[in-house]
Amino acid sequence: MRASTTEQRQGQRVHIVLESAAGRMTREIVRRLALHPAAVNKCYMRFSEQRISGLAGAPEETAGKSITITPTSLKHHYAGLCH
Numbered sequence: 001m002r003a004s005t006t007e008q009r010q011g012q013r014v015h016i017v018l019e020s021a022a023g024r025m026t027r028e029i030v031r032r033l034a035l036h037p038a039a040v041n042k043c044y045m046r047f048s049e050q051r052i053s054g055l056a057g058a059p060e061e062t063a064g065k066s067i068t069i070t071p072t073s074l075k076h077h078y079a080g081l082c083h
Contacts, residue, residue, distance in 0.1 A: 014041070017044070019032065
């Protein structure tokens with residue numbers, strides 16, 4: 001199994017937050033996105049505490065990389081999911 005890229009992990013985090021914003025519970029998000037419950041909870045907690053900057057990931061994950069997540073980029077990502 002290949003490791004996921006930073007962009008893929010960010011995409012997963014965005015999906016988790018959007019699913020949660022849509023009113024879905026952790027169990028349903030886990031089922032819909034085929035993720036581990038701990039990953040969903042960790043993402044949600046990080047977003048709750050750090051908001052958009054929490055979607056970028058842990059410092060070791062982003063070391064040496066320039067990552068910018070803005071409301072506009074979230075809208076763009078979300079729009080791509082709907083088409």
